[in-house]
Amino acid sequence: MAVDGDERVEAFWRGLGLPGLIDVHTHFMPERVLAKVWAYFDAAGPLVGRAWPIAYRYEEDERLAVLRGFGVRAFTSMVYPHKPGMAQWLNGWAADFAARTPDCLRTATFFPEAGAEDYVRAELGDGARVFKAHVQVGAYDPGDARLDGVWGALAEAGAPVVVHCGSGPAPGKHTGPEPIGRLLARHPRLRLVVAHMGMPEYTDFLGLAERYEGVLLDTTMAFTDFAERAAPFPRTERGRLAELGERILFGSDFPNIPYGYAHALEVLARLELGDDWLRGVCYGNAGRVFGI
Template sequence: MGGHDMSAEVDAVRRFRERVGLPELVDIHTHFMPERVLRKVWAYFDAAGPLVGREWPITYRHEETERVALLAAFGVRAYTSMLYPHKPGMARWLNGWAAEFAARTPGCLRTATFFPEDGVEAYVREAVESGARIFKSHLQVGAYDPNDKRLDGVWGLLAEAAVPVVTHCGSGPAPGAYTGPGPIKRLLARHPRLRLVVAHLGMPEYTDFLALAERYPEVGLDTTMAFTDFSEGFAPFPAEARGRLADLGDRILLGTDFPNIPYPYVHQLEVLERLALGGDWLRAVCHGNGARLFGLDGGQRLSTPGDRFA
């Protein structure tokens, strides 16, 4: 994609923010990871691997510095570097990379991850104590049960520290051995104070995961890929459940999956606007809820130079 396309996209996002009355966005589901890991992820999407199951062109296949500058130009005040291991021995290394990335990238909330393995509680504690703001748990790619006994101390620690965990636990785009609401129901029964954020609104088991958020006041859901034309084609959100989204307006958070999306960034924003749940709801989802979750409004501004695309 050339500079012209990027300028047009930046303008489209700016127009959205102006319409809605939002000076900034908070996006809790964006991906930054070590280059060789990201290249493997992109190759997997390019090959339409079994967990993807369909053609999935990556829209923002740019260098890291360009991706960072683009988010800043979009007005994204804070975002994450969601990363995740698919085998033992990776998570500690990924956490080290993410800590270093957040340290040199002012807009990025320091992100960490884990895997059921020996020593997991120690490195999760280390990450929390040294400033991790959010964790990613990918039950589909990691193919592990969140109720694995090696993780019990981890969930307890994260609940106690009130650090949110974005969890890919729905069965979209393809089911895994431990996806679906069952394992998460069991987890929350044991750790009811866990700040679990259900990625992708729990796609396609939307209503099951909405029910869990209605039951547990610390549970939230992110919007990643939900309502987009791409997702509605294979996992449509049930129209009759829209009122429940409105009722949970303080716990729905903007997520996008940038840069690994098969459409422009602004499309995710416009489809949320298209739900017509009101300006207050949209502002809360796209900024207020995330800002509150991470204590951004009372603290130091997170910003990065985004003038490259302005």
């Protein structure tokens, strides 16, 4: 099965002279966990005020085939816990998934709990290449003392952490730029990838990227027609996007998006920041971060 517009994905990256795409924000997770995530989005009408249809609601093998058919050369398996005792189980699944899926960047996660620093250091030693933190779903303060050793280990290793910390699509108790600003003040060498460009607090998170050289941002869902209706990116900030071009990475949220994959790429071109900027965002920047 294909979604309308899928045939335009390859034309997009070929037109830029790229060898394909690197997508730093894709979700592969245990089936029963993914089913719960999809149930959340199915109920997103009352949660965020509108329908959220899953565009790529396929079995795992078919989802992999779709991504590879798009020309995605490397991607992630963003997993995240919502309670204690869950992170290590997810990490075990993600390690197995990466072992049988060589184009997946091995992904790991954590939660504020006893032993978190130990299992994060073990994941780093075993080859985890990117971590996921979801402040909204986990409902925790990133400055929780139980995470101090975790952040220290990640900063020491220079490991990228994709962190959902903006207040979209619905705010949480600890979302927004202030908790992340306090975290970076304590761990300024952290390599944080702010998911969704920090939506809707774009301006504040761009400011953090300007202040801390390890802060990157991913484009996941930002600039799309779906996101612009609720959280438009300020036109006045496009110059800062250009200036931070080497620290912006393409992310899609595949498969959990309510539109075709091509749209997430085409809206980047719509920003009119030039082909060199697009080449960096869609491949070169992530290639440098992950050594691809």
